Amino acid sequence: MFPDSINTLIAALGQLPGIGPRSAERIALHLVQASPDGVRALADAMVQARERTRFCDRCGALTDQSPCAICSDPRRDGTLLCVVERAVDLLRIEKTRAYRGRFHVLGGKISPLDGVEPKDLRIAALEQRLQAEPIQEIVLALGTDVEGDATSHYLAKRLARPGLKISRIAYGLPVGSGLEYADELTVSRALEGRREMHE
Amino acid sequence: MFPDSINTLIAALGQLPGIGPRSAERIALHLVQASPDGVRALADAMVQARERTRFCDRCGALTDQSPCAICSDPRRDGTLLCVVERAVDLLRIEKTRAYRGRFHVLGGKISPLDGVEPKDLRIAALEQRLQAEPIQEIVLALGTDVEGDATSHYLAKRLARPGLKISRIAYGLPVGSGLEYADELTVSRALEGRREMHE
Missing domain, CATH: 1.10.8.420 (RecR Domain 1)
Structure with a gap:
């Protein structure tokens, strides 16, 4: 027709x-x-x-320069690092203007059914950053579905170091969903209400 | 950001x-x-x-050739001419597969508030087609809002000729709305239930 x-x-x-x-x-x-x-x-x-558009070599964010604007901004709090699944999730957090630290994009979550193992994620790069940067707290901002949950616990255990606080955003994120569909207030509250994780 | x-x-x-x-x-x-x-x-x-994409010189349909596929299809019933407001409306009717005549796109509807007068529509071209083609019935398939209604009545009066039947699709078209948002069944029923108009 x-x-x-x-x-x-x-x-x-x-x-x-x-x-x-x-x-x-x-x-x-x-x-x-x-x-x-x-x-x-x-x-x-x-x-x-x-x-x-490319990915930032350091944090994995979507950017047109590397390191990206966030990684190269000296006003950012370098002691705080927020870990997200995908580059898009980072933007959701930036929108809240409630976070002034830096980011690390994992590139996914551990999902044996989809064949995604820890080595497929940017976890080694994250460990290198823990050595090279003055990071004091890691905020895990992964989805609250089964894989996101498992990945958070895996990271809390693997990244545990003396003097490093590992927290997870919690408040208001709907269970079984990812960051992509959450509104800004929900993400903002989830950041405020983050709780420290123990192995 | x-x-x-x-x-x-x-x-x-x-x-x-x-x-x-x-x-x-x-x-x-x-x-x-x-x-x-x-x-x-x-x-x-x-x-x-x-x-x-361009408009068919004859009927005004969206096409990549002129005359368009419908105007140049000899299997189409040349005695039946369906008048629609816009090229998009024609496609809604084609989708029903309930109509085998030809089309004429007016290019809008009479709307004094928007400065659209009869001379701004392809009505003169429609009158030329009435002389050149073996048209026996005109089916007015305009929207059922105030302007569509006024345009239908204007056309019924202006196009009236001995031996020419002028009908209007009616059944099922929601009042105050245009063809664009109607589903195929509604448009199909509206075609079947068309009623002859009198000046």
Whole structure:
């Protein structure tokens, strides 16, 4: 029913997160009737963002420079390190403006069913940072699902060192869910209510 | 908080219909972590679709050739002409597979408050088609809001000719709404239940 070029566009849009078939069609029909300059600007913005974005070598955050803006900001509290699963989770925490420490992105969580073992995560890099940086507290901000829980306990045990406090955000994070869908207040409260973990 | 290139992308995505700030962010973060080839393919699909899509000179449909596939399909019933507001509405009717006639896209509806007068719509072109084509029935498939209603009555009066039947789709179309949000069954029933209009 649609010209081929529109069908191709609908299929490509349908791959995006949260975009169902109906939304894809609606956006496609909007685009083919929008100003050509506007469409080209959007297309360019996509390609540019993808090409310029990389992961920070130190913390694993999404950035266009490495080390990233957070790692290289001297006003950040270098004694506090927040560990998150994915780069996206870091942004959720930044949005709360309730945290002034630095970050470490694990790159996932331990999940034997998905074949993700500790060695597949950035845990060795985290241990190196514990030696190189003046970190006094690690705040584990992983999801509260089974794997996130297991990963938190694994890390609490593996990272335990004399004089290092290991806490975990807790308050308000819905059980069985990840950070991605939590609102800013919930994440903010979860940070405030973090509790120290024991092996 | 985001690198500039991601902020630019989020702003551009937020201009799309049905995409709020949260969705725009989610899609942007997906894209900057997706395969570069996939992102480029999506960007190309947008630009290609926009460049290739035009309006059919005859009926006003979205097409990549003119006359469009519907206007040039000899299996279509040339005695039946369905009049819709926008090119998108035509696609809603095609989806029902309940209609085998041809189309005419008005390009809007009469709306004095928005400065849209009859001369701004493709009504003269519609009258030319009535002379050139073997049209026996016009099916008005405009929205059921005030302007759509007024436009239908205006057309019923202006297009009235001996031997020409003018009907209007009716059944099931929610009052105060346009074709864009109706499901296929509703549009299908509205077609079946069309009623002849009198001046």
